[in-house]
Amino acid sequence: MDQVRQTRPDIWVRAEESSAVGAVRRTATHLAESVGIGPERIGQIAVAVTEAVSNLVKHAVQGMALVRPCPGAPAVVELITLDRGPGMPDVARALRDGYSTSGTLGIGLGAIARFASRYDVHSVPGAGTALAMQFADGDLPALPPASGLTRPIGEEVESGDSFAIATGDEATTVMLCDGLGHGSLAARASQEAVRLFLAGPDDDPATILRRLHHGLGHTRGGAAAVARVTSDSVAYTGIGNISGWIVHDGQRQGMISAHGIAGHQGRRPRQYVYELDEHATVVLHSDGLTDRWSPAGMPGLFARSPAVVAATLLREAGSRRDDAGVVIVRPRS
Known part of the structure; x- marks a missing residue:
């Protein structure tokens, strides 16, 4: 039987100042290095994390970000972000490269779709967005139950x-x-x-x-x-x-x-x-x-x-x- 435990506490970072972008990116790249992910893939992770957290800083309300080993897949880096607004009326368009609508959280999220091994999002306009993405260096295990x-x-x-x-x-x-x-x-x-x-x-x-x-x-x-x-x-x-x-x-x-x-x-x-x-x-x-x-x-x-x-x-x-x-x-x- 596979076992998952919290090997360290979930450490949330408030994404309210530009300094949060670098802090979360450094955490993600250090974790990726520690689990054996290669340099090229680490560079892609850095780009995706930068775009995701930058969007929180620029456009979100009460944005928070968390980087950790993915439960059930310790060699996979997981980034979770959540906020209380403004939300995305069209998630699929928002995750498309080049899409830009002023004042929405969807600006610049195309790197997530390009570089994340898997991602999922729930967003309600005016209520907020929760985004989970996993980054692996190779094949990604099946979605944990x-x-x-x-x-x-x-x-x-x-x-x-x-x-x-x-x-x-x-x-x-x-x-x-x-x-x-x-x-x-x-x-x-x-x-x-x-x-x-x-x-x-x-x-x-x-x-x-x-x-x-x-x-x-x-x-x-x-x-x-x-x-x-x-x-x-x-x-x-x-x-x-x-x-x-x-x-x-x-x-x-x-x-x-x-x-x-x-x-x-x-x-x-x-x-x-x-x-x-x-x-x-x-x-x-x-x-x-x-x-x-x-x-x-x-x-x-x-x-x-x-x-x-x-x-x-x-x-x-x-x-x-x-x-x-x-x-x-x-x-x-």
Whole structure:
């Protein structure tokens, strides 16, 4: 079973000043070098990253950018950008070389279409844009069935939320933990939950959560949930205030978590199984995202890639007054 964990925190850069362009480009090229991508490809990555972040600085509202190894493909560089406006009325035209319309985010994005190994975007005029692109030096692995994002409270660097993903031939198993409080001690608790999850990701979700509950006693503890997604069902168990949802056809269904704090208090976790349609999306998020989001208010979003869905939910429902974490999983085909 392939395993994914956060090897470092998601470090978001505000794209409000021109200095952000160079900072994100340097991060991307250094990461590309570290994973063995060749010089010519690194030059192409630098051009695409420069254009994407420059657009945020020039035209976006509250633009943010993140560079990291792609979850599930550590030799692939991933750039995610998001903003709160102005959006793109015609995404396909905006990503075409030479297209330019004053005052829109679409200016100069042709390099992404030319140089990204894969990209996906969701944009609503007046609401904002989320863009995810991956850069590989050679063949790109298949699109992972799951992705996640975290963001720390305020100006903190370290988030108390962490996630892990394990993919097998027939199922994808994910874990999200929100360490109690904020800062390094909360991060230590959630990273310990990741370690405990990866010690036996093939176990059923209830067994995994019991292992977390018993193993987090020497930490602050936190809220945690585990979901295993197959082609037609999700097995889910949680303790504390992690929210689990099934989204399909513009509606959402909540999944049941027990009250308590993993590692300290709470009833024996129970596992529930829910049916899934092939077009459904499973969402887990911490209370750093409000529960008041609605898929009906985000037209077309849940047809996009897991990374773009996660970024858009983080923008629309995330709070800067709390650590935030979200994981998106699609049924296995």
